[in-house]
Amino acid sequence: GFARLDTHRALRTGDPEVVYAAGKTPQQTVALLRALREQPGDRPALATRLSDETLAAVAAALPDARVDTVARCAALGDRPAPGGSVTVLSAGTSDEPVAAETAFVAAEYGCAVRRIRDVGVAGLHRLLAVLGDLHEADCLVVVAGMEGALPSVVGGLVGVPLIAVPTSVGYGSALGGLTAMLGMLNSCAPGITVCNIDNGFGAAVAAARIARRAPAAGAAEREVA
Amino acid sequence: GFARLDTHRALRTGDPEVVYAAGKTPQQTVALLRALREQPGDRPALATRLSDETLAAVAAALPDARVDTVARCAALGDRPAPGGSVTVLSAGTSDEPVAAETAFVAAEYGCAVRRIRDVGVAGLHRLLAVLGDLHEADCLVVVAGMEGALPSVVGGLVGVPLIAVPTSVGYGSALGGLTAMLGMLNSCAPGITVCNIDNGFGAAVAAARIARRAPAAGAAEREVA
Amino acid sequence: GFARLDTHRALRTGDPEVVYAAGKTPQQTVALLRALREQPGDRPALATRLSDETLAAVAAALPDARVDTVARCAALGDRPAPGGSVTVLSAGTSDEPVAAETAFVAAEYGCAVRRIRDVGVAGLHRLLAVLGDLHEADCLVVVAGMEGALPSVVGGLVGVPLIAVPTSVGYGSALGGLTAMLGMLNSCAPGITVCNIDNGFGAAVAAARIARRAPAAGAAEREVA
Amino acid sequence: GFARLDTHRALRTGDPEVVYAAGKTPQQTVALLRALREQPGDRPALATRLSDETLAAVAAALPDARVDTVARCAALGDRPAPGGSVTVLSAGTSDEPVAAETAFVAAEYGCAVRRIRDVGVAGLHRLLAVLGDLHEADCLVVVAGMEGALPSVVGGLVGVPLIAVPTSVGYGSALGGLTAMLGMLNSCAPGITVCNIDNGFGAAVAAARIARRAPAAGAAEREVA
Amino acid sequence: GFARLDTHRALRTGDPEVVYAAGKTPQQTVALLRALREQPGDRPALATRLSDETLAAVAAALPDARVDTVARCAALGDRPAPGGSVTVLSAGTSDEPVAAETAFVAAEYGCAVRRIRDVGVAGLHRLLAVLGDLHEADCLVVVAGMEGALPSVVGGLVGVPLIAVPTSVGYGSALGGLTAMLGMLNSCAPGITVCNIDNGFGAAVAAARIARRAPAAGAAEREVA
Amino acid sequence: GFARLDTHRALRTGDPEVVYAAGKTPQQTVALLRALREQPGDRPALATRLSDETLAAVAAALPDARVDTVARCAALGDRPAPGGSVTVLSAGTSDEPVAAETAFVAAEYGCAVRRIRDVGVAGLHRLLAVLGDLHEADCLVVVAGMEGALPSVVGGLVGVPLIAVPTSVGYGSALGGLTAMLGMLNSCAPGITVCNIDNGFGAAVAAARIARRAPAAGAAEREVA
Amino acid sequence: GFARLDTHRALRTGDPEVVYAAGKTPQQTVALLRALREQPGDRPALATRLSDETLAAVAAALPDARVDTVARCAALGDRPAPGGSVTVLSAGTSDEPVAAETAFVAAEYGCAVRRIRDVGVAGLHRLLAVLGDLHEADCLVVVAGMEGALPSVVGGLVGVPLIAVPTSVGYGSALGGLTAMLGMLNSCAPGITVCNIDNGFGAAVAAARIARRAPAAGAAEREVA
Amino acid sequence: GFARLDTHRALRTGDPEVVYAAGKTPQQTVALLRALREQPGDRPALATRLSDETLAAVAAALPDARVDTVARCAALGDRPAPGGSVTVLSAGTSDEPVAAETAFVAAEYGCAVRRIRDVGVAGLHRLLAVLGDLHEADCLVVVAGMEGALPSVVGGLVGVPLIAVPTSVGYGSALGGLTAMLGMLNSCAPGITVCNIDNGFGAAVAAARIARRAPAAGAAEREVA
Numbered sequence A, B, C, D, E, F, G, H: 001g002f003a004r005l006d007t008h009r010a011l012r013t014g015d016p017e018v019v020y021a022a023g024k025t026p027q028q029t030v031a032l033l034r035a036l037r038e039q040p041g042d043r044p045a046l047a048t049r050l051s052d053e054t055l056a057a058v059a060a061a062l063p064d065a066r067v068d069t070v071a072r073c074a075a076l077g078d079r080p081a082p083g084g085s086v087t088v089l090s091a092g093t094s095d096e097p098v099a100a101e102t103a104f105v106a107a108e109y110g111c112a113v114r115r116i117r118d119v120g121v122a123g124l125h126r127l128l129a130v131l132g133d134l135h136e137a138d139c140l141v142v143v144a145g146m147e148g149a150l151p152s153v154v155g156g157l158v159g160v161p162l163i164a165v166p167t168s169v170g171y172g173s174a175l176g177g178l179t180a181m182l183g184m185l186n187s188c189a190p191g192i193t194v195c196n197i198d199n200g201f202g203a204a205v206a207a208a209r210i211a212r213r214a215p216a217a218g219a220a221e222r223e224v225a
């Protein structure tokens, strides 16, 4: 009774509804995951933004669930057939949880996911070292806080579809991520599109939709950096 | 001397540099179009944001140029081989110039472009009538001003990659497009990504990158509505 | 001594003063409810924004009070004669407390209240399924967070007076509800009016004033969805 | 070709589409008025936000049109049967155009309209002198710029449904009407709902929907002050 | 060593430095009060913004101190000779702490202070009932949150110098007091000047400077409402 | 007919209504000045914010009027009996029109006005040279744009009532005067109160109300710097 | 009479006052340049922000003046002894006027100035090609609009003092330069300091103060790119 | 594995990467300090923004570390050869932690650091008393919250390079330091550059880069005030 799942969504859009666990009790989240698991379709049931308590409750109640404590996500049921590759870059160590949310969701949606960490623009050589990897991806997700300059630099180097995710990392006039978000929206590198602050989930949905249309030959999941 | 073209860009990203004619004289724009035309690569030379005066100057000086007075764009040289289909939806008649900029650029980048006009959420039946067309596209670009709700409704109906472009249409607390932009970034339909206000050009670059990776079978250019 | 009740208000406007319990002790709230109960007039004494502790204190001290733990409201004394119908729609499960506040207050002000839940614009079929119910109401209150698009869609479907309530649901550039509020104020569906963020109470007062002027024939309280 | 009228709107909501003439040529506005005039329904065709040039063009091309040069509106065709009374209050002389837009549209939608001018809160006696008139209306529209305090004072005096319209009158930290709009949304008088800055049109649509449900006995059009 | 008191200030401006206890330990606040007490001049040593813990520490360590737990202030030493009257009005019960801070400081600076409570503009009769009192004051301080309309109404009724203090009372688009502050700065009643949000202290300093220049005959301290 | 003068205002507050000529025609301003001139009371009729055209029209139509082309003000009729002294300081040459508006209005309201120009904080010696003059005033009005620091420095040097007026002088992040306004509201010198951006008129009304209560002995009008 | 020059400034700070010609007549600017020229000291008289008309008037009236129509600056009198080198980088061609203002003023203050143009982060190879030049400078000034990412990239490559100047280049959510300014203030490359939007003048003053303290050996004026 | 240190940074810029301990565990911070200590170069390993717990953990695990509990910083390893002098001024006692962060880092980077405390502009004599000291520094860092006026006053008195650091000290419309930051960016004293709110670290890096280029003769570390 406390929620009405949009069980038609997978039919319409291919992607089923996902449990947004923030503000829900552990019991509610477990129940919603079970209900989504019942739905027809080829995707696992997913929940995001789990608290420590809910992460533990899901692990206990649903032993088959895949739980990621950095990404704060859980998944239940088989993954769909593989569908393209997504590479997730993050600028600093503090951006890790958002990047992990993208990586978790994209993997559950069938993508081969690569992760490239800590390649902020203040140390360009780290980025230039992985340039070849960037060209191989079907879609890039670039996660950065503070001034959010990383997508501009990456977007000037490769022509792969690129989704930028601003994070709330920073203080003072970082304005909780608004500065990074505004910077990304005004990038001088054309073709960059942007998600809400800390919205690793939304970036993964968008990236998976792009990647699964045309998987590049030979892309496979591995840890780049 | 007044500008230094980034002639490497097409090599790196596939997409060559484009003339942003705002704030340039007609003479400068014509000269830059000629210079870009000299570059190797399979794309036409492009200029956006042309004033009435510059539109006329380009038409006069470069008779081979394709000029669009609503989109305020010009192109010179052959289009690349066809690469996927992009459908551009706009909410109201005032959003037309931004949608036209997207359509023009996407077509010059090789996409088969469809246009669906004046399907604002206050008259849903107009949108539901074209639902089949939406599913056929390789990428959707949804252009809206005021509250910018159209991408949320479209994004709940189809799973095609969707890029939202806020426009500066509106007054008062529309805040020159910020209200529409914020609304799109906070859409309850997951997987929507967003461009800067009135940035039809950027949306076209992103859409063409997505569409050319995996053209859907049978998509062809036609006017939907 | 700690407050001076505006005991004339019911005489002037029909609606008596209401206790805003936020920042008041449980004892103060109980005392003010008792004092309002003494006033002449046909309305119950009302308090909103009760903490868990105050909800319990009111229930204990005033056994006749009607207490709603989701709406965080309490009422004491008889309801007025029935006066029209108000239908409250909410977009997502997180918007529930605000919608419940509207429903509670409108019912105490004499309205027959219907509730329609979880009909966010990302799943339009849920809304279209209840369209008939919308036409029957004397006033609609539409509650939504994030991008706040639901009032635009509803406002394009029916001509019933419609009050939009933005909620603080969302994160990042949702800006604590400002994004939803700005979206509602700039709706392309004309005739929508807007309340402050999370102000379910104010929406109920406005809706009851509208509804009681002209109750539609045959409207009765029932749960729609 | 340049616009697609939402000709179903009157069937769905009772209120037909209205021409927003800002950014349209005089010829386009005249053509759209003619097209709307052809539609079935009991309302006149309406256009708002006409420039001086378009006002003249409409008057010349459509001699039957009713044209108001302060409200910058035009109407063509018979008004519907009378439906309730709307009283429009304005705070200062500079708020006149917005109040006039509300009055014009409400009258064309069938309301008996009263106007009360220049009753800003800095001179309360002017407001208290017309208190009786306020109680008689089916709906009040209160128009004010600068700090936008007038709706709070009126809302504390009468229980009639009250719609507040902030205007862009003021300078400096008036922020183009945002200060008045924020003030109205945070009114300490409950039950006030708010429109966008300078949106006299939207207020009229909402007021007419409220007023026509239950016309108060004996209300008739006259100039109060 | 942790602070360098501006011991010249009383010589230059008449008003000595005051301890801002927020962020200071109880021990530091007690020590600074003692140090200020040693300074020459006719004013007591003052501290504002004391936490519960510091209020208790001051009461224990300095038994001669006057401590006000609502105003969260403390004073030590004799008050100066009486100097004019200040009347402090507050709009709602939640504004009480800010109004109390003004009242406490003004009294310690030698003013005869009157308090008028809970006279928000939604209940004008409460204000009109005390109009005579307002004319008698040497300076008015008007404290209000939410839309901050009270100073406009008072400023239209009397010509006494009037200082407006916005408070952080409210939620959502009240923006922590910015809405009230902006409203007061844009008042249509001329001659109103404004302090920072919740700055009851600053208002008291300004009011005392005005009041002591020309004490109105016969003004004396009493509780008005 | 086009405006309703608040002819009671002088009775209530001592200060009559003033014509705000912005947005009024020269004819309307002349007519309103004449109408105000008819009112009883000891003040001249005043108009502010006159365009070049209106300044000329007033000078031609009302030869007795005092017209100031820098302040953009006009006055008609005898000044009241002298009442205290007001000193107006301005930070830079660009702040001159706002300071002149204050000076004009204060003089017409009976104050002896002194002007101290171009004493921005970047050249402190200019301010220290006139320190004696500051102590003599009954009220100070300090006008500054950009970062608006001058009131803080003056407020630390003298204990005279001080009204700060931010101006829209500056560019970029000066935000049209908001930066100066915010700075003044957060001054570390206590007792400063603030007016709206560029509101020299409001500052004059407030200053005159303060100054006339207790004219300092021996103050007389002269040009300081 | 219309301005009071701060003729002590050069004695105190080494840098004399400079004419800010915006809002001044050509005659006033010419007169102020002449007056500054009379002052003792080793710097030329300077004026910035000259309109086309004032640029022409200065050239005509002061034939010895150095006038730059892109920088919109003028200088009169001998330059001081050479003092260090400043390198000015700009991201795009639209940033040219701001970069030119910095270059002009720094040169007049005795610096050897190098200019590096059009090295936006979307084309990194252009920047890497001039890396050696960057290390040679005594101070870098980096000018960029839109997202303002260039200072972050430069600041990660060299340890030379770096001043970032945001420009108002961009549209929509570029917010007139605020987005670039916020990005620069939140740079992940430490040690970057920031000026106001479009403030090429202020950057030059700061850079010259830094550069003249310790001119790097062998630096000489030349055009880099 | 949890972070990838930019070990090249010292080679490129002279300044090695620094641990930003906010959001890291005490164990991570200790480990990163040890790893940085291993790097070649002449600088100590540094960490900033340490919690109480991490300060204790560093002191326990790394007995050679220099730990400052006000600055919340730690350093490990030898300081570089002395390089110039930096003077840090702070406006109020609440600004101390930010000023201490600057002082700590500048000292570890080889600067002779002087500290001048509590010299806010409301008590100018305190500043004038140390004017001589200001002229002796190679670089000034001026730290202030609230209205942030201190850099303007200092910048008008001396020509030494000056970096302004806004702090989050203040309340209400201080906006968490934005008001101070905006004020500093709009200073009427030319040549001031600005850091992010509370960014004492960044100011120290910039100041050290300036100071080490040209140490003024005879500057030595001592406590000024």
Ligand SMILES: Nc1ncnc2c1ncn2[C@@H]1O[C@H](COP(=O)(O)O)[C@@H](O)[C@H]1O
Pocket: A003, A017, A018, A019, A020, A021, A047, A048, A049, A199, A201, A202, B188, B189, B190, C092, C093, C094
């Ligand atoms: N981390 C996330 N960020 C944004 N939206 C999410 C996230 N996780 C789930 N959602 C969306 O939230 C919706 C569920 O909202 P609710 O009905 O309030 O539980 C799902 O349909 C998803 O589209």
Ligand SMILES: Nc1ncnc2c1ncn2[C@@H]1O[C@H](COP(=O)(O)O)[C@@H](O)[C@H]1O
Pocket: B092, B093, B094, B118, C188, C189, C190, D003, D017, D018, D019, D020, D021, D048, D049, D199, D201, D202
């Ligand atoms: N003054 C107005 N303010 C806001 N919306 C308006 C106004 N006048 C007309 N409209 C709306 O604008 C829509 C037409 O937009 P468009 O398709 O751009 O012409 C109509 O359906 C009306 O709902």
Ligand SMILES: Nc1ncnc2c1ncn2[C@@H]1O[C@H](COP(=O)(O)O)[C@@H](O)[C@H]1O
Pocket: D092, D093, D094, D118, E188, E189, E190, F003, F017, F018, F019, F020, F021, F048, F049, F199, F201, F202
């Ligand atoms: N320069 C000014 N700034 C702000 N308010 C003004 C100014 N001059 C006149 N006023 C106010 O504007 C009111 C007249 O407004 P209105 O009825 O629109 O003419 C007067 O009562 C004054 O209080």
Ligand SMILES: Nc1ncnc2c1ncn2[C@@H]1O[C@H](COP(=O)(O)O)[C@@H](O)[C@H]1O
Pocket: F092, F093, F094, G003, G017, G018, G019, G020, G021, G048, G049, G199, G201, G202, H188, H189, H190
């Ligand atoms: N382009 C500029 N941007 C900001 N400030 C400037 C500029 N040019 C000159 N100034 C400053 O403006 C002051 C002159 O202001 P004013 O007294 O209004 O002429 C000079 O002392 C300079 O410090």
Ligand SMILES: [Mg+2]
Pocket: A091, A092, A093, A118, A120, H003, H004, H005, H006
């Ligand atoms: Mg890192």
Ligand SMILES: [Mg+2]
Pocket: B091, B092, B093, B118, D003, D004, D005, D006
């Ligand atoms: Mg339309």
Ligand SMILES: [Mg+2]
Pocket: A003, A004, A005, A006, C091, C092, C093, C118
């Ligand atoms: Mg849901």
Ligand SMILES: [Mg+2]
Pocket: D091, D092, D093, D118, F003, F004, F005, F006
């Ligand atoms: Mg008026």
Ligand SMILES: [Mg+2]
Pocket: C003, C004, C005, C006, E091, E092, E093, E118
């Ligand atoms: Mg109350």
Ligand SMILES: [Mg+2]
Pocket: F091, F092, F093, F118, G003, G004, G005, G006
């Ligand atoms: Mg000057």
Ligand SMILES: [Mg+2]
Pocket: B003, B004, B005, B006, G091, G092, G093, G118
């Ligand atoms: Mg370029």
Ligand SMILES: [Mg+2]
Pocket: E003, E004, E005, E006, H091, H092, H093, H118, H120
């Ligand atoms: Mg202090």
